[in-house]
Amino acid sequence: xxxxxxxxxxxxxxxxxxxxxxxxxxxxxxxxxxxxxxxxxxxxxxxxxxxxxxxxxxxxxxxxxxxxxxxxxxxxxxxxxxxxxxxxxxxxxxxxxxxxxxxxxxxxxxxxxxxxxxxxxxxxxxxxxxxxxxxxxxxxxxxxxxxxxxxxxxxxxxxxxxxxxxxxxxxxxxxxxxxxxxxxxxxxxxxxxxxxxxxxxxxxxxxxxxxxxxxxxxxxxxxxxxxxxxxxxxxxxxxxxxxxxxxxxxxxxxxxxxxxxxxxxxxxxxxxxxxxxxxxxxxxxxxxxxxxxxxxxxxxxxxxxxxxxxxxxxxxxxxxxxxxxxxxxxxxxxxxxxxxxxxxxxxxxxxxxxxxxxxxxxxxxxxxxxxxxxxxxxxxxxxxxxxxxxxxxxxxxxxxxxxxxxxxxxxxxxxxxxxx
Amino acid sequence: xxxxxxxxxxxxxxxxxxxxxxxxxxxxxxxxxxxxxxxxxxxxxxxxxxxxxxxxxxxxxxxxxxxxxxxxxxxxxxxxxxxxxxxxxxxxxxxxxxxxxxxxxxxxxxxxxxxxxxxxxxxxxxxxxxxxxxxxxxxxxxxxxxxxxxxxxxxxxxxxxxxxxxxxx
Numbered sequence: 001x002x003x004x005x006x007x008x009x010x011x012x013x014x015x016x017x018x019x020x021x022x023x024x025x026x027x028x029x030x031x032x033x034x035x036x037x038x039x040x041x042x043x044x045x046x047x048x049x050x051x052x053x054x055x056x057x058x059x060x061x062x063x064x065x066x067x068x069x070x071x072x073x074x075x076x077x078x079x080x081x082x083x084x085x086x087x088x089x090x091x092x093x094x095x096x097x098x099x100x101x102x103x104x105x106x107x108x109x110x111x112x113x114x115x116x117x118x119x120x121x122x123x124x125x126x127x128x129x130x131x132x133x134x135x136x137x138x139x140x141x142x143x144x145x146x147x148x149x150x151x152x153x154x155x156x157x158x159x160x161x162x163x164x165x166x167x168x169x170x171x172x173x174x175x176x177x178x179x180x181x182x183x184x185x186x187x188x189x190x191x192x193x194x195x196x197x198x199x200x201x202x203x204x205x206x207x208x209x210x211x212x213x214x215x216x217x218x219x220x221x222x223x224x225x226x227x228x229x230x231x232x233x234x235x236x237x238x239x240x241x242x243x244x245x246x247x248x249x250x251x252x253x254x255x256x257x258x259x260x261x262x263x264x265x266x267x268x269x270x271x272x273x274x275x276x277x278x279x280x281x282x283x284x285x286x287x288x289x290x291x292x293x294x295x296x297x298x299x300x301x302x303x304x305x306x307x308x309x310x311x312x313x314x315x316x317x318x319x320x321x322x323x324x325x326x327x328x329x330x331x332x333x334x335x336x337x338x339x340x341x342x343x344x345x346x347x348x349x350x351x352x353x354x355x356x357x358x359x360x361x362x363x364x365x366x367x368x369x370x371x372x373x374x375x376x377x378x379x380x381x382x383x384x385x386x387x388x389x390x391x392x393x394x395x396x397x398x399x400x401x402x403x404x405x406x407x408x409x410x411x412x413x414x415x416x417x418x419x420x
Numbered sequence: 421x422x423x424x425x426x427x428x429x430x431x432x433x434x435x436x437x438x439x440x441x442x443x444x445x446x447x448x449x450x451x452x453x454x455x456x457x458x459x460x461x462x463x464x465x466x467x468x469x470x471x472x473x474x475x476x477x478x479x480x481x482x483x484x485x486x487x488x489x490x491x492x493x494x495x496x497x498x499x500x501x502x503x504x505x506x507x508x509x510x511x512x513x514x515x516x517x518x519x520x521x522x523x524x525x526x527x528x529x530x531x532x533x534x535x536x537x538x539x540x541x542x543x544x545x546x547x548x549x550x551x552x553x554x555x556x557x558x559x560x561x562x563x564x565x566x567x568x569x570x571x572x573x574x575x576x577x578x579x580x581x582x583x584x585x586x587x588x589x
Contacts, residue, residue, distance in 0.1 A: 014514050017477050025484050035551045036499055037487050042547065043507035044480070046540040047514070076425075086529035088520065093423035100523035101425050102433060104531060104582075111425045126423055136511075136536065137518040 008058050008141045015051025015138035022048050051138035056083035059132050059141055063148040065125055072115045074126045074148045078108035081132055087143075089130035094118060094252040098127075105132075119251055120263045122151045122312060153309045154264035159272045161411035163397065164227050165354045167327035173226020174277035181223020192216035227278040228294065228325045231266050231304075234285045234334035234341050235259065238313030241362040243377050244369050258335045261360040263308050265401045269331050269358075270304045281325075282307055285334075285341070286317030294325060319344075329354040333401075335361040337380065342387045345396050356397045356413070359388065363402050429581075433523035436516035441468030443509040444479055450502045452486040460486065467513075476513040480506065495555050500548045500568055504541060511537050531582045538575040541568070 022044035029038025059080035066073045078087050087108035092098040093115050103111065113126060129145030168177050176185045189205050196218045205217040239246050240254025248254075266282065273280045274296055281294035282304045290307045292300065319340055324330060330353045334341045349355045361384070366374055388398050397413040399406050444464025452460040460482060467475045483506060511533055519525055545568035 012517065014517055017474070018510060018514070021477055021480060024481075028484070028488065032488065034488065034492060035554075036490075036492065036495055037484060039499070039503055039544065039548055039551060040484055040487055040506055043503060043540050043544050044510055046543075047507070047510055047536070050536055051514075074423075085532040086526075088518065088523065089425075091423035091425070096422065099422045099424070100433070100520045101427055101430075102519050102523050102525045102529045103425075103427050104526060104528040107427060107526060107528060111427075113423050113425050115423065128423075131518075133518050136533065137514045140518070 009055035009134070009139050010141070012138050012140055015048055015136065018044055018051065019048035047136060050136040053135040053139075055139050055141070056080070056134055059084070059143060061089075061128055061130070061143045061146045063126065063128060063146045065148045065150045067117070067150060067152060070117055072117055072125050072150050072152075074113045074115065076111040076113065076126075076128055076146075076148075078105070078111075078130075078132065078143065081105040081108050084108075084132045084134040084141075085137060087130055087132045089128060089143075091126055091128040093126050095124060095127075095250060096252045100130075108132075117152055119257055119260050120152045120154050120309065121259060122149065122310060123251060124148070125150045151309055153305060154267045156271065157264055157268040158275075159268050159407055159410055161407065161414040162227070162272055162276055162278075163329050163354060163356055163410060163414050165229075165327045165329040166352065168225035168227055171226050171279075172224050175225055175227055177223040177225035179223045179225075180220055181225075182221060184224075185222040187220045187222050189217050190220050192218050226296075227273065227276075228328040229269070229273045229278055229280045229331065230294070230322070230324055230328045231269055231280065231282045231331045231333065232285055232322060232344075233262055233266055233282070233289075233308065233311060234319075234332070235262075235289055235311050235314055236286055236317050236319075237315070237335045237337055239335060239337070239361065241365050242368075243364045243366050244373060255365065256362045258360045258362060259311065259313060261362060261401050262333045262358075263311070265333055265358050265360060266308045266331075267305050271301055274298070274301045280304065281322075283322035284311060285319050285321070285344075286314045287320040288314065288317060291322065321347075324348065324351075324353060327352055327354075329356065331356045331358055333358040333360055335359070336384055336387055337361065339387065342391060345391055346394055349394050349396050354397075355391075356399060356410075357388070357391050359398060359400045360402070427524065427526045429527045430524045431527065432521075433519045433525045434521045435525065436512055436519050437468045437471045437521065439512045440471055440476065440509065440516050441465055443505055443512055444468070444483075447483050447502060447505040447509055448486075450498050450505060451483050451490070453489070456482075456486055456489075471513060471516045476509070480510065483509075492555075495552065497552070499552065500545055503544050503548055504568075504571055507537065507541060507544065528582045531579060534575055534578050534582065538572065538579065541575070542572065545572075 022041045025041030026038050057080045059078055062077045062079055064075045084105040086102055086104055088102050090098040090100045124147055126148040130143045132141045168175055200218040202217050202219045209217050238257045238259040240257040242255045245254040270280045279294045279296045282292040284290055292304045292307050321344055330348050332345050345355050345357055392398055399409045441464050444467055445461050448460025448464055463479050467479045
């Protein structure tokens with residue numbers, strides 16, 4: 001670590017100009033024998049003398065971010081500001097225009113800004129830079145801008161209904177399968193056959209049976225099996241509710257964005273399946289995106305949450321369809337603004353997977369949109385509606401996640417169970 | 421969405437150039453005579469608008485020339501006011517050149533400047549009183565002392581307020 005130097009301080013020139021002016025005034029006053037004029041030069045000379053003070057050490061800005069309740073708390077510290085007169089700090093939240101505050105060096109040593117959480121995921125919260133002034137505001141030191149970044153995890157939610165794949169896996173799990181096994185669900189009574197466990201013999205049923213005495217009756221149970229769920233996130237879009245902001249990237253103005261809906265959706269679906277003892281995999285549809293291999297348990301949930309929290313929009317990313325396990329329930333989380341994703345959903349459905357399209361396009365607002373914007377948006381929405389209708393026709397369950405009742409829609413879809 | 425730092429009592433940064441203009445106008449009215457008053461007032465307004473140019477130093481020079489043009493025999497208690505106003509003008513100019521107009525200026529940030537100004541004025545006002553006494557303007561001495569004392573109390577009060585505001589944060 002380098003020792004503080006004085007090289008970063010610059011003189012602004014005001015003190016020198018004032019010093020020269022003071023000397024002239026004092027000289028004129030004394031030269032003309034005018035004590036009153038010389039008296040005018042005295043405060044000027046004193047002020048200029050203050051400006052000649054030596055600079056204090058090198059200062060820097062440090063930022064720290066913490067998430068408290070529904071707020072992001074950014075603590076800004078100007079270190080090494082002791083001895084300075086004041087600091088001019090320019091801070092811009094969420095890439096918005098900066099606000100400038102002028103504070104004493106003592107206040108600058110500990111400032112705190114409390115900002116609302118606007119979006120989930122990794123983001124720039126605050127950018128702060130400025131200048132430090134000393135020696136009667138004649139010395140200035142520029143403070144290197146610092147960026148406060150935060151990664152906001154999605155809220156912990158659950159879905160109450162689990163859509164099961166058309167066929168469960170062969171591994172024991174939490175769901176009743178249609179094959180015989182050692183589950184808790186009663187299936188039927190049947191004559192004892194070699195291989196049946198003795199504890200399965202139903203003595204009462206055997207006694208009541210009109211069959212020959214030598215034939216024992218056993219209680220047969222359904223097997224239990226786990227489901228394989230795959231969550232696929234289309235991270236190419238991160239469009240907000242404000243349609244006029246779709247072309248720009250101004251976090252403070254775009255409103256709730258599609259990834260803000262997608263992240264909790266992924267986390268909620270994963271949490272619900274993993275709690276039911278199923279296996280869940282997560283894939284980013286974009287080629288360079290991160291993924292989490294199929295697995296179960298609490299650690300898998302935390303892994304999926306971490307991966308989806310770090311997922312950012314990749315508008316120029318190319319799609320890479322993941323390899324799916326046999327007979328999985330596939331949750332395709334997307335805005336469905338283009339044909340590619342819908343095509344994948346149809347492909348997977350035709351391959352025998354149960355496909356659920358989680359629509360995460362926020363409810364659009366057209367505030368500030370001109371006629372051309374409105375027309376373009378209308379055409380886009382009509383195309384999208386056609387696309388989603390087509391998915392419904394091929395038995396893809398479409399769940400609009402922005403709808404408050406998305407859980408009820410999932411419950412409704414869960415009732416129509418296919419063959420297992 | 422604006423980043424808001426809670427900084428306690430504050431004033432808009434534009435107060436400083438306005439203060440420069442007012443101090444310039446006040447000093448012009450005290451020092452300049454006849455047509456020069458209009459020039460001084462107009463230049464003060466220009467200085468307030470263009471405070472980052474050399475205009476403030478030209479205004480100070482103009483005011484000093486105005487004082488030079490005054491009859492030395494006509495010295496009165498206003499000298500104390502002139503010394504204070506010119507000093508305030510210079511201090512405000514230095515601050516206004518550093519502080520952005522569109523900013524929130526914490527009152528506590530003015531503490532060091534107010535302290536220095538107060539200390540310098542204590543010495544300056546004593547010297548003014550001595551000069552006035554030496555000139556035989558004895559009757560003005562109590563007036564100057566009263567004005568100087570009042571200003572000192574004002575500055576001290578400002579200092580106490582800013583320090584307290586800073587401590588409360």
